[in-house]
Amino acid sequence: MRVGLKSLWLLLGLVLLLTWQLDGLAPERRWVASITLVLYAGVLAAALRRARPDGSNMEVRLDYRVAYATETGTARQLAQETCKRLRKAGLTAAPVALNQLSTVPVPERALLLVVSTTGNGDAPKTGIGWDDGEVSMRYAGCPFAVLALGDRNYPRFCAFGLDVEQRLQAAGAKPLFAPVQVSQADPRMIDAWFRQLLPKGD
Incomplete structure (x- = not known):
């Protein structure tokens, strides 16, 4: 996204330069054209920022x-609450x-995962196709922890969350503690x- 914004502003600068070099264009019209282009670039920049997943800066290194x-949104809400704390x-x-x-850099301290299981141990919609084999390998050596959500009434309780945990551990990621399995x-x-994540005193 950062590259996209830089390209946008460079293109804007080039167009402004060309606008001011047009001899046949009256000065007042040059100003109108310039202001219009700047406003349009601002709208595009805002749209690019909104297009980032969760509104976060994909380039920023995080703890x-x-x-x-x-x-259904429960895992997302718990992920947001985890970030808040x-x-x-x-x-x-x-x-x-x-x-x-x-699409995001490996965090400095740890990767935390809040993972729901649907159906017969299946991945929910924002978990489908998460790992092509290379994604989990990026986290080799990275500490991680899993909060697995499910329902004990189903035979494959928290199966997808446990699968994510196993994939990361097999790739060399380091569990901070055993997966926390939550029913309903x-x-x-x-x-x-x-x-476990934030012991008293931290």
Whole structure:
């Protein structure tokens, strides 16, 4: 995205230069054309920023990246809450959809994953196709933790979240602690996630 913005402003500068070199164009019309072009470039720049997943800067290095895989929005909300608590502790963190993990830098401290399971152990919509084999390898040596969401009434409870955990560990990523498995958004287990992630005193 940063390259796109730079290209946009360079193109704008070139057009402005050409506009002012047109001898047949009255000075007042040159000013109108210039102001119009600057405003249009601002609109395009804003659109590019909004196009970034979760509104985050993809180039920024963070302490924590919180990836979520969600079908109904619960995992995304918990990922956002996780980011909020980390920031309150003085750390930098931002969420990203799990299947967009390849578009962001590896975090400085750890990768955190909030992962739902749907159907018969399936990936939710923002988790489909998340790893082509190369994505998980990018996190070799990176600490990580998984908050797996599911429903104990289904035989493959938290299967997708556990699969994500196994893929990362097989690629050489280092688990901070065992996956925290949550049934039907049980607040006690969600609290256990935050207690392990941010022990008192941190």
